[in-house]
Amino acid sequence: MFNEVYDVIVVGAGHAGSEAAAAAANMGSKTLLVTMNLQNIAQMSCNPAMGGIAKGQIVREIDALGGYSGLVSDTSAIQFKMLNKSKGPAMWSPRVQSDRMRFAEDWRLLLERTPNLDFYQDMVGGLLIEGERVVGVKTALGVDIRSKAVVLTNGTFLNGLIHIGDKNFGGGRAGEKAATGITEQLVDLGFDAGRMKTGTPPRVDGRSLDYSKMVEQPGDAQPEKFSFLDITKPLEKQRSCYMTYTSALVHDLLREGFDRSPMFNGRIKSLGPRYCPSIEDKINRFADKERHQLFVEPEGWNTVEVYVNGFSTSLPEEVQFRALRSVQGFENVKFFRPGYAIEYDYFPPTQLWHTLETKLVKGLFFAGQINGTTGYEEAASQGLMAGINASLKVQGKAPFTLQRDEAYIGVLIDDLITKGTEEPYRMFTSRAEYRTLLRQDNADLRLTPKGYALGLASEKRLRRMEEKQASSKQFVSFFKNTSVRPEDINPILESHNSAPVSQAGKLFKIFARPNLDMKAMQQLESVAAYIQDHQLDREVIEQTEIQVKYSGYIAKEKNNADKLNRLEYVKIPEDFDYAKIKSMSFEAREKLKKVRPKTVSQASRISGVSPNDISVLLVYMGR
Incomplete structure (x- = not known):
């Protein structure tokens, strides 16, 4: 092992580290997962649950891309709830109560069955740096292990300090020691660091x-x-x-x-x-x-x-x-x-590119609480993206990022990179301006083709998604093309306090009424027969209902996203000199120099950069 050069080394085996290691290895990169205690892989340090408001959407997105968090959540679940079911589908959020011990065990067994993945138990006390590039890690035992990329997923362990009343002691988690050395080295390299706090109940x-x-x-x-x-x-x-x-x-x-x-x-x-x-x-x-x-x-x-x-x-x-x-x-x-409460080091995420690679050191990626986030789901999604991009980098391939209208993961990372965070960042549906597009039910339709192109999602998964998509599309067409007579639909409408119709009309228009659901529509013989003849499952029926009832909202939001995304294609040169734009506010120039956005759209989302600043920027870029 010590003479080998790995493609990717992942430091830390929490939720971010586990997803990062699995992704890199499954994409064909020779990967090493280093952790202080192999018995604590994917430990649920806080509550024994996965998902919840917005977080459940993230877990489904991880699964659609080919990550493992959704699978492990299912195999270790002891209770399932779909939250916000009384609201619109954009708000529906799956959540499971988990068996803590089984969750960690299932994760470890999945990782052990993953080809290209090695394990090593030791504390990483520093990075091996040559020039502006990371070339490996140095462990507490003095072992140098070389690699082409490193993903840091240190959780709450970086100089962790546990507080209980007037007592405090070093630790990354109750019963586990803190990690030292990495923060000090990164600060010496020019990184900004800060402290955050989180807590846990008895x-x-x-x-x-x-x-x-x-x-x-x-x-x-x-x-x-x-x-x-x-x-x-x-x-x-x-x-x-x-x-x-x-x-x-x-x-x-x-x-x-x-x-x-x-x-x-x-x-x-x-x-x-x-x-x-x-x-x-x-x-x-x-x-x-x-x-x-x-x-x-x-x-x-x-x-x-x-x-x-x-x-x-x-x-x-x-x-x-x-x-x-x-x-x-x-x-x-x-x-x-x-x-107890725990304080730990983090690094303001404006120091990262959207790939989660650091701007200062090439080949070095950060994921999870080191970026100032809180929550298993937020950490796991970052780990997945960092693992993907670390693997792509060493393979000489183009990076992989997600836009804000493509995934909650895209919203999360864009928020971190462009706005930064001074308190632990948690995902909410309100953070996503396109949440009608980013529903938990369609995460597979949005992301499975991308996961398949990366080599993470299997062909079987892709085919299953395509079958669901085709079946749903055909069922929507059935509603658009099938007419119903007043004598057949009016008894159903009246029983649901909906105004009767006086002439025949398409089912699609009637089904779009707010007080009608699929259960009501199945009282029609034609609808019930279609479902039975085509043997439609719950997912297809649910997807069809959403596509019919919310078609107007979905189309409007898609149109808004397309308009704003045009600015995503307006690239800003890497060496662009913001100091020369005297007509731009001083705050905007300072923020733009620090974040170094790659597109005008990203620049527009930076706190302190006004629409007028963007107009000035476009003029200077000849637009």
């Missing part, structure tokens, strides 16, 4: 809880799954989660420890995730609220360990314990481990 013994005092949260009656492949099946049995609440008493007990909280006494100076605050932060920021929801989530099929979602904290352990014992259903709770 884990408790489920046998000590009284679930009869909580609200049961079962999974969907007809669960779906993440992966578009048919090798995984929907769950036949599920485990319930539960919901309970904090109270004024719980808040008072927590406040007693505020003077010892690193959040409030100044020991933690870095910013945590705004949309996933600690319980003490919620009490402080929302002092008028008498209670907050707590979600009680089992960590697996057979374990009694339970995750207390909503109670993230770094308060002293005895304060955590006393307060939690005042929560309904937790009167006799026993701790497995207390909650």
Whole structure:
């Protein structure tokens, strides 16, 4: 091993590192995955779940491209829910509750079955740099391992510092040591670095809880799954989660420890995730609220360990314990481990190209929390893209990027590269201006051809997608070309409080009415017969309904995207001198020099660059 030169070395085996290693190896690159502990590959450090609002769309996109997160989410799931089902399909978001131990095991076994992939357990303490290019890594044991590209996916391990009350100690995760050396070397090379914070709640013994005092949260009656492949099946049995609440008493007990909280006494100076605050932060920021929801989530099929979602904290352990014992259903709770906060180093992502390669060092890629993001899904998608582009680079091929109208992954990376982030970045549907196009149901239609072209998605996957697309298109045509008589459709319309029709008309126009769904349309003999004769499955039926009912919105959004994408084709020369444009604002010149956008469209999305600045830029470029 030590005499070999790898194509790609991936440092860290969390969600980003696992996807990066799998992608690079599956694309034919000789890949090495280096991690401090091989027993903790793809560890769910925080909650035992995958997906959720916008995050579920990302997992489906990873799967459509040929990544593994969707497959592992299916094989390790203990509950499935489609969130936001009462809203439009752009908001539907799949989420699974996972068996934590099975999730990590399934990921490791998948990686071990991946050709071209080697493993090595050691801490990476530095990079091997020659000129402006990375040529490998140096481990804590003093071993030099050479490669043509390196992907850093260090998670919370870079100079990680764990806080519990007035105690703090080095660590990248509870029970694991921090990684040192890399930050210092990168800063010496000219990189900007910062600090971020995240936290986790206590884990408790489920046998000590009284679930009869909580609200049961079962999974969907007809669960779906993440992966578009048919090798995984929907769950036949599920485990319930539960919901309970904090109270004024719980808040008072927590406040007693505020003077010892690193959040409030100044020991933690870095910013945590705004949309996933600690319980003490919620009490402080929302002092008028008498209670907050707590979600009680089992960590697996057979374990009694339970995750207390909503109670993230770094308060002293005895304060955590006393307060939690005042929560309904937790009167006799026993701790497995207390909650804690962790500070770690990150590198502002404006220092990267859209490929996730660093601007300062060629062949060096960053993915995951090192870029300032939070969440398994955000990390996994970056890992996939970094692994793909590291492999393409060493193979001398053109890079692979996704536009904002092509994928949530494209939105995520574009936001990071053009806007940067000073707090842990989390994906939301509201961040995507084309979310009607970027639905969870059509991720395969959008991305599987791209995954197949890269060599990640199999031909079988592509053919399955093409069959779904063709079947849906034919079913939409059926609605456009089939007429229905008033005497056949009016009883259905009246039963759904929809105005009757006076003459025959096409099914497409009637189906587009907001209070009619596919279940209503199947009361028509012609529709029911078509579905039966063509043996249409749930995916095709759902896709057809969306294409009919939202055709106007989809066409409008596609048109808007096409207009804005014209600026994506207006390239900015790499050596363009922004300093000479005196009529542009000073802030815009400074931002453009720092980010160095490759297109005018990217330049227009940089914070501090106004439409007037873009007009001036176009004039100077002769446009």
